[in-house]
Each structure stands twice: as structure tokens, then as C-alpha cells.
Amino acid sequence: MEFKAIIDAKARNDAGCAVVGGYEEGDLGIAAGQIDKQLDGLIGKLHGNGDLSGKLGEVMLLPTPAGTAAARVLLIGLGTRAAFGRKQYRKALQSAVQALAKTGASDAAVYLALEVVADLDVQYRARAVAEVFCAQLYKIPDLKTSAKPKPPRLSSVGVAVADARGAKAATEGLRIGAAVGSGLALSRDMANLPPNVCTPRYMATRAQRLAKDFPSIKTKILDENGIKALKMGAFLAVTQGSDQPPRLIVCEYRGAKKNAAPICLIGKGITFDSGGISLKDPPAMDEMKFDMSGGAAVLGAMRAVAELELPINLVVIVATCENMPSGGAVKPADIVTTMSGQTVEILNTDAEGRLILCDAITYSRRFKPAAVVDVATLTGACIVALGNHFSGLMSNDEALADELESAGVRADDRAWRLPVGEEYADQLKSNFADIANVGGREGGASTAASFLWKFAKDLQWAHLDVAGTAWLSGAQKGSTGRPVPLLVDFLINRVRAT
Numbered sequence: 001m002e003f004k005a006i007i008d009a010k011a012r013n014d015a016g017c018a019v020v021g022g023y024e025e026g027d028l029g030i031a032a033g034q035i036d037k038q039l040d041g042l043i044g045k046l047h048g049n050g051d052l053s054g055k056l057g058e059v060m061l062l063p064t065p066a067g068t069a070a071a072r073v074l075l076i077g078l079g080t081r082a083a084f085g086r087k088q089y090r091k092a093l094q095s096a097v098q099a100l101a102k103t104g105a106s107d108a109a110v111y112l113a114l115e116v117v118a119d120l121d122v123q124y125r126a127r128a129v130a131e132v133f134c135a136q137l138y139k140i141p142d143l144k145t146s147a148k149p150k151p152p153r154l155s156s157v158g159v160a161v162a163d164a165r166g167a168k169a170a171t172e173g174l175r176i177g178a179a180v181g182s183g184l185a186l187s188r189d190m191a192n193l194p195p196n197v198c199t200p201r202y203m204a205t206r207a208q209r210l211a212k213d214f215p216s217i218k219t220k221i222l223d224e225n226g227i228k229a230l231k232m233g234a235f236l237a238v239t240q241g242s243d244q245p246p247r248l249i250v251c252e253y254r255g256a257k258k259n260a261a262p263i264c265l266i267g268k269g270i271t272f273d274s275g276g277i278s279l280k281d282p283p284a285m286d287e288m289k290f291d292m293s294g295g296a297a298v299l300g301a302m303r304a305v306a307e308l309e310l311p312i313n314l315v316v317i318v319a320t321c322e323n324m325p326s327g328g329a330v331k332p333a334d335i336v337t338t339m340s341g342q343t344v345e346i347l348n349t350d351a352e353g354r355l356i357l358c359d360a361i362t363y364s365r366r367f368k369p370a371a372v373v374d375v376a377t378l379t380g381a382c383i384v385a386l387g388n389h390f391s392g393l394m395s396n397d398e399a400l401a402d403e404l405e406s407a408g409v410r411a412d413d414r415a416w417r418l419p420v421g422e423e424y425a426d427q428l429k430s431n432f433a434d435i436a437n438v439g440g441r442e443g444g445a446s447t448a449a450s451f452l453w454k455f456a457k458d459l460q461w462a463h464l465d466v467a468g469t470a471w472l473s474g475a476q477k478g479s480t481g482r483p484v485p486l487l488v489d490f491l492i493n494r495v496r497a498t
């Protein structure tokens with residue numbers, strides 16, 4: 001998809017489809033008002049006779065309207081002007097893409113970024129257009145053998161802005177939005193693949209391909225021997241029941257001065273979580289192919305950062321393996337020594353995410369990171385607490401937590417702060433080792449995070465539990481790519497702050 005800012009009248013007017021918005025009660029938006037004049041008051045009449053309400057998300061296509069040069073006009077309801085904010089703006093854009101994709105238009109002029117949206121500048125309004133268009137037009141790389149429906153013809157989207165200054169800001173916004181879009185697509189593609197295709201080795205191949213596509217990225221892959229040499233006893237315990245070899249993926253991006261401390265993003269890459277000897281129930285076990293979503297998300301964020309050439313240093317670490325039962329699998333009551341030296345009694349082999357992550361967090365210390373953020377589909381308890389709307393956010397650093405929380409708001413990929421620390425870590429006491437890997441049902445998302453907290457110690461660290469947000473179940477089943485938008489926004493704003 002090509003995105004561009006447009007100011008010149010001809011490019012705007014000749015579009016295959018003009019997308020304009022109108023508020024409730026016949027209160028036409030900026031572009032709709034102009035086009036209404038060309039159409040001899042048609043839009044106003046549609047409001048008057050009750051055919052058009054302007055309710056948020058409403059769409060009406062006017063094919064071959066006489067009086068305007070556009071081949072089609074797509075009217076989008078914006079709701080009330082008073083309530084029109086960030087969320088409503090994005091919702092309106094979503095409705096616009098859905099409707100546009102059904103038309104035969106190959107190019108569109110989107111006028112919605114001309115509307116005034118509380119607190120949003122032109123750059124953001126344009127960025128949201130690219131983000132929403134990319135996300136909505138994403139197609140699962142399915143393995144269906146039936147005839148594929150024709151892809152939408154839409155290939156070029158112009159975003160109308162008022163003047164040259166607006167065009168400059170919008171161009172930058174579109175660049176950011178498209179980068180988020182391609183990071184999101186990479187992440188969703190990987191997570192949507194079946195676990196017999198998306199294995200630890202496959203994830204490593206995708207990370208190597210990133211390094212090939214972007215010279216600014218260096219990828220290092222450690223195999224089982226490399227992981228053994230690092231003494232990652234907890235990671236090795238999880239993988240030992242599987243026939244698929246594990247991988248530790250390390251991608252380094254250098255966009256800033258060599259000695260500038262990097263941000264470290266760590267992802268959980270369990271390509272299938274059967275639970276191991278603490279086997280899961282069959283219903284929905286298939287969804288555990290998404291248990292590598294954290295790993296996919298940090299690789300997606302890496303891609304976006306490289307595409308944007310952000311002036312930061314970024315290190316992405318993905319610990320990836322399967323969690324399987326077998327004669328050689330780790331057993332409940334086994335005790336292992338982590339890379340940090342702390343011993344762990346594995347009471348439940350299904351609490352495997354924290355085991356691979358604790359070693360990855362210890363490994364991240366060698367980069368002397370400015371901050372470490374781990375991303376994981378860590379607990380069912382987080383879904384019970386927050387549903388599918390918010391990712392869980394735990395941190396030992398107030399400023400870092402605030403940064404991530406506001407990034408989630410801006411990116412429309414929100415996270416909600418949950419507690420972490422000593423009280424919950426106390427639930428993880430073991431009579432036989434330094435710490436147990438489970439601590440009862442109460443506060444499950446926070447005890448899991450507090451296990452990691454024991455390893456993060458003095459690092460500026462945050463944890464995103466995306467168990468409820470990384471994928472959708474039911475008819476919509478598939479990866480959402482969250483929290484790629486949050487992560488990219490966080491990194492962009494790190495640049496602005498420094």
C-alpha cells in the first residue's frame with residue numbers, strides 16, 4: 001500500500017473514492033461540507049430525510065455522484081462533534097477501510113485527517129490512517145486450498161491536508177504508521193502460522209531474514225549448546241521434553257552512538273505450550289500455538305524501528321522452544337539452577353514462560369540496558385483480571401511504567417498497571433529451592449511477574465502480560481499483533497525525550 005499526503009486540488013478531486021466524514025444531526029465535516037455543495041446539497045438531504053444519521057461508524061457509498069470529479073464518495077459517520085476523540089477517529093477510519101475494500105476503487109483520497117480531533121496533531125492523524133489501513137487490510141496467510149477471494153484493489157491512499165506544513169507532518173506520520181503496520185504484519189504472520197511450521201528454528205530464520213533486509217540489524221542465534229554454555233538451566237528445563245531444538249535469538253540494532261545504553265526487549269517464544277507433564281486440558285489447547293506472540297511482537301517492533309531508522313540502540317532477545325511432555329521432560333518437583341545462580345523448584349511445568357524469561361532477563365544484563373521490557377503470554381490469570389482489552393503492565397520503575405502506559409494510550413493498544421513485588425514473591429517460597437515457579441491461584445498474574453521481578457532486581461524493568469490481548473478466539477480467531485503498536489510508540493517517544 002502506498003500512502004501519501006496530498007494538498008494539490010487535482011490529486012484530491014480525481015480520486016477513485018473520496019472519503020469524507022459527517023457528524024450527527026446533519027453537522028457535516030469539513031470535506032463533506034465542500035462536497036455537499038458540489039453535489040447540490042445531496043448529503044444534507046440524506047440527513048434531512050433520515051437516510052443518514054452520522055452515527056459513529058455509519059457508512060454510505062455514493063457511486064458515480066454527479067458534480068464531483070471523484071468516481072465515488074464514501075460518507076463516514078463520526079458521531080457527535082463533542083465526543084469526537086482519538087478512539088472515535090480510529091473507529092471512523094476502521095469503518096472507512098472496511099467499506100473501501102468492498103469497492104472497486106484502486107485509490108482513495110481520505111479527508112478525515114482534516115477534522116479537528118481533540119489533542120491530536122496532523123502527524124498523529126495521518127499516522128493513524130496508515131496504522132488502521134494496514135491493520136484492517138491484513139490477511140492471514142492461510143493454507144486453505146479453496147479459491148481465494150479477490151484481494152481488494154485499493155493500492156494507494158492519499159491523505160488530504162490543509163497546506164505544505166501539514167503535508168510535511170503528515171508524510172512523517174504516514175511513514176511511522178506504515179512501519180508500525182509492517183511490524184504488526186510480521187508479528188501476526190508468525191503467530192498465525194501452525195506450530196509445525198513456526199518452530200523455534202523457524203523463528204530464528206525470520207530473525208536472520210530481518211538482518212538480511214536491514215543492514216542496521218545484526219542477528220545472533222544460539223543453539224542448544226550455546227544455551228548450555230550460558231548455563232540457562234531454567235530455559236533448558238522447559239525445552240528438554242521436546243524433539244524440536246531451542247533457540248536463543250539476539251537481534252541488535254544500532255541507531256545511536258555506540259556507547260549509548262540500549263533498550264532491551266525480551267519476548268516469550270514458546271511455539272507450542274502443551275503444559276508439559278502438567279498437561280493442559282484439550283479444549284483450546286490449539287491456541288497455545290500463539291504462546292510465542294511475545295517473541296513475535298518484539299521482532300515486529302525491531303522491524304518497525306529499523307524501517308524508521310530511529311536514533312536509538314535496541315536489543316531484542318527471544319527465548320524460543322516448545323513445552324512438551326515426554327519421558328525426558330522436566331517433572332513437577334525437579335529443581336534447576338538458573339543462569340543467575342538462583343535455584344528454582346518447578347512445581348508446575350505449565351508455568352514455563354517465567355522459566356525461559358528469567359534466564360533471558362539475566363542474559364540481557366550483558367548489554368547494560370537503559371531499560372528492559374519483557375513481553376509474554378504469561379498467565380490465564382491476566383485474562384481473568386483484564387479480559388481482552390488491556391495488557392497487564394508490571395514494573396519496578398514508576399517512570400518506565402508511565403512511559404509504557406501512555407504509549408499504549410497513544411497507540412490505541414492499552415495496558416493496565418498491576419502490582420508486582422515482595423508480597424507476591426512471598427507466595428513463591430519453596431522448602432527445597434530458592435524459589436518455586438508457582439504460587440497458588442490468588443493474584444496469578446502478579447505472582448508470575450514477581451517471579452521475574454526476583455531476577456530483574458536492579459534493572460529498570462517492566463513486564464507486559466499479553467495473554468488476553470495478543471490473539472482473539474472464536475470467529476475472529478487469530479493474532480492481533482499486540483503489543484507491537486505500544487512498543488513502537490514507546491521507542492519513538494524515547495527518542496523524543498532524549
Ligand code: BES
Nearest residue numbers: 348350351352377378379380381438467
Ligand atoms: N501460556 C500460558 C498462559 C496462557 C493461558 C495464555 C491461557 C493464554 C491463555 C502459560 O504458560 C501458562 O500455562 N500459565 C499457567 C500458569 C499456572 C500453571 C500458574 C496458567 O495461567 O494457567
Ligand code: MN
Nearest residue numbers: 273350351352
Ligand atoms: Mn504454560
Ligand code: ZN
Nearest residue numbers: 270273291353
Ligand atoms: Zn505458556
